[in-house]
Amino acid sequence: MSIEWEEARRLAYEAGRAAAGPAEPVALPDADGRTLAEPLRALTDLPAFPTSSIDGWAVRGPQPWRPVGRVLAGGVAAPLTEDGTCVEIATGAMVPTGAEALVRIEASTRDDDGRVRGEPRQGYVPEWRLPGEEASKDEELLPAGTAVDPAVIGVAATCGYESLNVYRRPRAGLLVFGDELLTAGTPGAGRVRDSLGPQVPGWLRRYGAIVEPGSVTGPVQDTLEAHLAAVRGALAGAELVCTTGGTMHGPVDHLHPTLAELGAEYIVNTVAVRPGYPMLLARVPGSDGRPRFLAGLPGNPQSAVIALITLVAPLLAGLQGRPAPALPTVEAAAKVRGRGDDTHLALARLDHDGRSATPVGHVGSAMLRGLSNAHGFIVVRPGTEAAPGDLVPFLPLPLVIGERP
Numbered sequence: 001m002s003i004e005w006e007e008a009r010r011l012a013y014e015a016g017r018a019a020a021g022p023a024e025p026v027a028l029p030d031a032d033g034r035t036l037a038e039p040l041r042a043l044t045d046l047p048a049f050p051t052s053s054i055d056g057w058a059v060r061g062p063q064p065w066r067p068v069g070r071v072l073a074g075g076v077a078a079p080l081t082e083d084g085t086c087v088e089i090a091t092g093a094m095v096p097t098g099a100e101a102l103v104r105i106e107a108s109t110r111d112d113d114g115r116v117r118g119e120p121r122q123g124y125v126p127e128w129r130l131p132g133e134e135a136s137k138d139e140e141l142l143p144a145g146t147a148v149d150p151a152v153i154g155v156a157a158t159c160g161y162e163s164l165n166v167y168r169r170p171r172a173g174l175l176v177f178g179d180e181l182l183t184a185g186t187p188g189a190g191r192v193r194d195s196l197g198p199q200v201p202g203w204l205r206r207y208g209a210i211v212e213p214g215s216v217t218g219p220v221q222d223t224l225e226a227h228l229a230a231v232r233g234a235l236a237g238a239e240l241v242c243t244t245g246g247t248m249h250g251p252v253d254h255l256h257p258t259l260a261e262l263g264a265e266y267i268v269n270t271v272a273v274r275p276g277y278p279m280l281l282a283r284v285p286g287s288d289g290r291p292r293f294l295a296g297l298p299g300n301p302q303s304a305v306i307a308l309i310t311l312v313a314p315l316l317a318g319l320q321g322r323p324a325p326a327l328p329t330v331e332a333a334a335k336v337r338g339r340g341d342d343t344h345l346a347l348a349r350l351d352h353d354g355r356s357a358t359p360v361g362h363v364g365s366a367m368l369r370g371l372s373n374a375h376g377f378i379v380v381r382p383g384t385e386a387a388p389g390d391l392v393p394f395l396p397l398p399l400v401i402g403e404r405p
């Protein structure tokens with residue numbers, strides 16, 4: 001009996017979450033793309049000291065003010081103890097205790113005897129930054145599970161971190177099954193080009209996996225022996241192995257017998273979704289005691305990508321300690337039919353403001369033309385259909401800004 005689509009996603013995420021590896025410290029510049037294993041907390045107040053936002057004068061008491069010193073960024077100012085005195089101050093310098101106002105250099109004049117006159121600027125933007133204005137010591141700035149990006153690295157550096165405790169990026173491999181597949185040239189005479197070997201590693205990387213060029217193999221010969229040897233070899237070097245094709249029970253579909261031979265345990269074995277129904281996810285015991293995962297992507301190319309987004313994306317999120325992927329809601333711009341008791345994933349393009357989605361053409365499960373023109377899938381739940389204007393969940397492709405403008 002196949003599993004409901006949402007339930008399959010949940011099971012895949014939970015399986016990954018339970019197998020997330022230990023955290024490790026990684027130097028800030030190398031942490032891009034990792035995931036915080038613990039909350040990022042401010043190590044001090046931020047700013048850590050009262051900081052001048054301007055070049056000018058820190059003044060005390062009524063003007064004119066007699067300059068008694070200078071403080072540059074990086075220095076520690078002596079306190080201003082007497083009314084009618086000031087220190088010259090640079091942007092970023094620590095404001096001396098006792099200072100009552102800051103006067104911009106361009107708003108000041110000097111008397112013949114060197115005394116300073118001028119008016120502190122009144123207004124919305126203060127001329128100095130107060131300790132704790134951005135964060136107080138120990139305040140949580142970002143929760144565990146946050147994907148580390150350059151801005152996260154920047155704020156961690158500001159706080160005083162040299163490294164971050166992050167989860168490992170999972171290693172993934174890919175095995176392509178199918179004797180009918182060509183790896184070069186044009187299709188014909190019963191042969192088709194392998195369109196999954198070249199594209200799946202890119203999707204996997206976008207979901208955070210490491211895929212070395214040497215971890216992509218295929219076509220693997222359509223025999224049980226060749227399948228077993230290839231899967232064993234791939235599982236030795238990766239915690240996730242994706243396979244394409246052979247998920248059914250045809251004469252040369254060897255995936256299920258291979259899994260049986262390896263003592264694998266199914267987490268998901270077929271999903272009530274169209275396209276993509278025969279997808280599977282299995283847990284295989286690793287020789288080191290840590291589980292390995294095998295995701296069986298159906299051979300029909302669009303179905304394979306759907307299986308990847310349905311099962312592999314939540315699995316990888318879990319393995320990296322990230323939250324389960326959530327679905328945004330959009331408006332269906334046209335009618336989308338239901339698929340009976342199955343969830344229907346209908347390829348669609350988002351309009352320019354991302355609020356409504358229009359189904360695209362060329363969406364057969366053996367086709368990729370629709371996929372290459374879509375931003376994701378309208379999700380039509382079992383027993384329903386979407387009418388124009390209906391609010392529907394949207395399953396996005398992991399596209400990078402600038403792709404599919």
Ligand SMILES: Nc1nc2c(c(=O)[nH]1)N[C@H]1C(S)=C(S)[C@@H](COP(=O)(O)OP(=O)(O)OC[C@H]3O[C@@H](n4cnc5c(N)ncnc54)[C@H](O)[C@@H]3O)O[C@H]1N2
Nearest residue numbers: 178193194195196197244245246247248253298299300303
């Ligand atoms: N009797 C039934 N037959 C099929 C059913 C069914 O319910 N009963 N379901 C169909 C569905 S749905 C799918 S999806 C496929 C899945 O089959 P497999 O995962 O076993 O995949 P294959 O048979 O190996 O290939 C299917 C199809 O895809 C082409 N293919 C495979 N790999 C690639 C690749 N890397 N690049 C491009 N094209 C690929 C292959 O040539 C076949 O045309 O089963 C249906 N059959």
Ligand code: MOO
Nearest residue numbers: 275276277303365
């Ligand atoms: O479910 Mo198949 O995956 O429709 O092509």
